[in-house]
Amino acid sequence: MDLDEELALRNEIFSALDQLVAVKGGALTRRELFDFELRGTRLPLVDGQRGIRNPASFTSTLSVMSTPNGPYSDEVVGESLHSYAYTVGDINKGDNRKLRHSVKTRLPMIFLQWIDVDGIRYVPIYPVYAIKDDPENRKILIALDEKLLDVADPLHLSPVEKRYAQRVTEQRLHQPQFRSQVLIAYKKRCAVCRLGRPELLEAAHIIPDKNIHGAAEIPNGLSLCRIHHTAFDANLIGFSPDLRVHVGPALQEAENEGPILKFALRGLHNAKLMVPEKEEYHPAGERLAERFEEFLSANPSKLANIDVALTKPVQWGGK
Numbered sequence: 206m207d208l209d210e211e212l213a214l215r216n217e218i219f220s221a222l223d224q225l226v227a228v229k230g231g232a233l234t235r236r237e238l239f240d241f242e243l244r245g246t247r248l249p250l251v252d253g254q255r256g257i258r259n260p261a262s263f264t265s266t267l268s269v270m271s272t273p274n275g276p277y278s279d280e281v282v283g284e285s286l287h288s289y290a291y292t293v294g295d296i297n298k299g300d301n302r303k304l305r306h307s308v309k310t311r312l313p314m315i316f317l318q319w320i321d322v323d324g325i326r327y328v329p330i331y332p333v334y335a336i337k338d339d340p341e342n343r344k345i346l347i348a349l350d351e352k353l354l355d356v357a358d359p360l361h362l363s364p365v366e367k368r369y370a371q372r373v374t375e376q377r378l379h380q381p382q383f384r385s386q387v388l389i390a391y392k393k394r395c396a397v398c399r400l401g402r403p404e405l406l407e408a409a410h411i412i413p414d415k416n417i418h419g420a421a422e423i424p425n426g427l428s429l430c431r432i433h434h435t436a437f438d439a440n441l442i443g444f445s446p447d448l449r450v451h452v453g454p455a456l457q458e459a460e461n462e463g464p465i466l467k468f469a470l471r472g473l474h475n476a477k478l479m480v481p482e483k484e485e486y487h488p489a490g491e492r493l494a495e496r497f498e499e500f501l502s503a504n505p506s507k508l509a510n511i512d513v514a515l516t517k518p519v520q521w522g523g524k
Contacts, residue, residue: 206262206263206264208264208310208312211263211264211310211312212312212313215267215312215313215314215332216313217243218243218248218250218267219313219331219332221241221242221243222241222250222315222329222331225237225241226329227403227404228403228404229403230384230385230388230389230393230403230406231328231381231384231385231388231403232320232326232327232328232385232386232388232389233326233327233328233329234324234325234326234327235251235325235327238250238251238317238327238329239251239253248260250267250268250315250317250329251268251270251317255292255300256269256270256271256272257269257270257289257292257300257304258270259300259303259304263303264303264306264310264312265303265304265306265307265309265310265312265314265335266300266303266304266306266307266314266335267314267315268314268315268316268317269289269304269314269315269316269317269347270317270319270327271316271317271318271319271327272319286336286346286347286348286349286353286359286360286370287316287333287346287347287349288339288344288345288346288347289304289344289345289347290343290344291304291305291343291344291345292304296340296343304335304345305338305340305345307334307335307345308335308336308337308338308345311334311335311354313331313332313333313334313351314331314332314333314334314335314347315329315330315331315332315333316329316330316331316333316347316349317329317330318330318378318381318382320382320385320386320389322385322386322389322390322423322486323389323390323483326385326389328381328382328385330349330377330378330381332351333347333348333349333350334347334348334350334351334353334354335347336348336353336354336359337359346359346360349370349373349374349377349378350369350370350373350377352369352373353366353369353370353373379421380421382421383408383421383422383426384407384408386408386422386423386426387408387423387426387427387428388403388406388408388428390423390426390428390481390483390486391427391428391479391480391481392481392482393406393428394406394428394479395428395429395430395433395479396427396428396429396433396478396479396480397429397430397433397442397450397473397476397478397479398430398433398469398473399479400430402430405430405431406428406429406430406431407428407429407430407431407434408426408427408428408429409426409427409428409429409434409437409438410425410426411425411426411427411488411489411492411493411496412425412492412495412496418492423481423485423486424485424486424487424488424489424492425488425489425492426488427444427478427488432465432469432470433469436456436470440453440499440500440503440504441453441455441456441470442456442470442500443496443497443500443501444478444488444493444496444497444500445493445497446490446493446494446497448477448478448480448488448493449475449476449477449478450473450474450475450476450477450478451474451475451497451500452470452471452473452474453500453503453504454504455504456470456471457471457474459471
């Protein structure tokens with residue numbers, strides 16, 4: 206097929222992948238990637254054995270897979286760039302030919318970010334672009350955003366380019382990875398209401414990621430539906446270190462706001478948070494305590510009678 210046809214097909218693949226990723230909560234197993242279908246026909250997004258996918262009818266690579274400790278390494282290079290190593294053998298033949306040709310075609314591709322939470326899965330990041338060929342070191346460089354295709358020097362970005370690249374990396378790589386890890390740990394359910402619709406679930410930071418100790422790791426995360434995530438961020442609800450839900454006075458005193466307020470918010474006051482089965486994934490007690498203090502400070506007049514013991518972290522094995 207010509208490049209225009211291939212670009213249209215890739216965009217159709219991305220649209221179908223959007224739907225699958227939404228239903229699965231952001232991460233897919235290798236089997237789900239292998240069994241991917243388009244127009245009712247199977248079109249694998251990964252190879253059966255290798256970490257690179259080069260469909261026969263495509264001019265250049267469709268996907269590359271992050272494989273820690275695998276034979277074909279990938280690593281972060283500069284800002285918002287990943288490198289992907291050539292396969293073994295002649296750099297002008299087989300998988301290497303199409304991988305290197307991706308730099309010339311500039312066709313969008315898929316980068317599959319490896320995660321290991323209760324089994325290995327991959328977070329599809331797309332579209333990404335092969336931006337530079339480095340035959341001397343047997344690798345290509347991959348940019349996470351098309352605006353980085355035309356930078357003068359990918360490895361030495363200007364201050365403006367660097368700020369943009371860092372924002373892109375956070376939004377397109379780190380945030381989806383964190384969300385997928387948290388949702389998997391919580392079995393794709395809201396920790397407050399138990400809603401099990403991944404399309405409506407988000408990963409909430411207990412301590413915001415702008416803080417130095419607000420790391421994007423599962424013990425600093427909670428799987429929450431959009432309503433409870435927004436209410437948590439706005440200090441309308443809080444979670445004490447004994448894993449209880451506290452509904453703040455603004456919601457407690459509200460009237461005539463329908464069943465969402467009555468049942469999904471006020472009705473869950475003092476409910477127990479659901480936590481992951483594995484203790485290593487439990488929300489960190491000291492982080493819950495710190496965040497609960499913020500909730501109390503935001504609602505000082507009506508929450509003064511809350512037992513001060515609830516603001517102290519409990520010990521259960523969370524980091």
